[in-house]
Amino acid sequence: GAGVSQTPSNKVTEKGKYVELRCDPISGHTALYWYRQSLGQGPEFLIYFQGTGAADDSGLPNDRFFAVRPEGSVSTLKIQRTERGDSAVYLCASSSLAGTTGELFFGEGSRLTVL
Amino acid sequence: GQQLNQSPQSMFIQEGEDVSMNCTSSSIFNTWLWYKQDPGEGPVLLIALYKAGELTSNGRLTAQFGITRKDSFLNISASIPSDVGIYFCAGQLPGNRDDKIIFGKGTRLHILP
Numbered sequence: 439g440a441g442v443s444q445t446p447s448n449k450v451t452e453k454g455k456y457v458e459l460r461c462d463p464i465s466g467h468t469a470l471y472w473y474r475q476s477l478g479q480g481p482e483f484l485i486y487f488q489g490t491g492a493a494d495d496s497g498l499p500n501d502r503f504f505a506v507r508p509e510g511s512v513s514t515l516k517i518q519r520t521e522r523g524d525s526a527v528y529l530c531a532s533s534s535l536a537g538t539t540g541e542l543f544f545g546e547g548s549r550l551t552v553l
Numbered sequence: 554g555q556q557l558n559q560s561p562q563s564m565f566i567q568e569g570e571d572v573s574m575n576c577t578s579s580s581i582f583n584t585w586l587w588y589k590q591d592p593g594e595g596p597v598l599l600i601a602l603y604k605a606g607e608l609t610s611n612g613r614l615t616a617q618f619g620i621t622r623k624d625s626f627l628n629i630s631a632s633i634p635s636d637v638g639i640y641f642c643a644g645q646l647p648g649n650r651d652d653k654i655i656f657g658k659g660t661r662l663h664i665l666p
Contacts, residue, residue: 442595469652471654473656478658479658479659480557480559480641480656480657480658480659481596481641481656482656483653483654483655483656486652486653488652493652494652494653496653497653529595529596531595541586541598541601542596542598542654544594544595544596544597545595546593546594546595547595
């Protein structure tokens with residue numbers, strides 16, 4: 439596609455439920471990043487994929503968070519047993535050549551609200 | 554852990570004024586980046602800096618990569634209404650395969666009518 443596409447754009451769920459957020463990167467981009475942005479804060483790094491493998495998942499806050507990218511393109515961020523503190527905008531970004539320019543192309547984000 | 558400290562947190566200026574904001578860290582970065590975020594959108598790259606001491610311009614924007622590799626500044630000259638938004642500095646950490654990019658908390662730019 440022309441840009442990074444994230445779905446859903448908005449998700450409201452109840453505490454304790456399971457949520458999946460999808461990211462469709464720019465075609466051909468090998469690197470894919472997930473960030474979480476709380477109100478009034480900068481994007482907080484969660485995980486980075488190079489191809490199908492997670493090259494760095496040091497930002498995942500706990501084991502309720504998991505992300506996959508099985509075919510090296512679309513990625514899904516999975517959150518189990520959601521908590522109110524998980525409410526945030528989840529941003530996905532892709533890049534053509536990891537470790538070079540640092541230019542990340544971001545999607546518009548998925549806004550998650552946990553009631 | 555690695556943190557980027559951005560200042561000021563917010564700025565209120567008149568149209569036409571010049572703007573300066575900066576970013577510091579206790580860690581060394583290989584790359585410094587400046588992004589801008591508009592409401593409801595993801596951040597967009599403005600300027601990327603790759604070498605210590607590098608000074609780069611993009612139209613009315615100028616940014617520098619500090620000599621110590623621990624700081625950077627962004628200047629905007631002759632501000633216009635569309636400059637309103639949140640400006641983030643970001644840094645790419647050194648490492649063989651660590652391409653993690655971390656962001657500061659942002660500087661919110663407001664232009665007074």
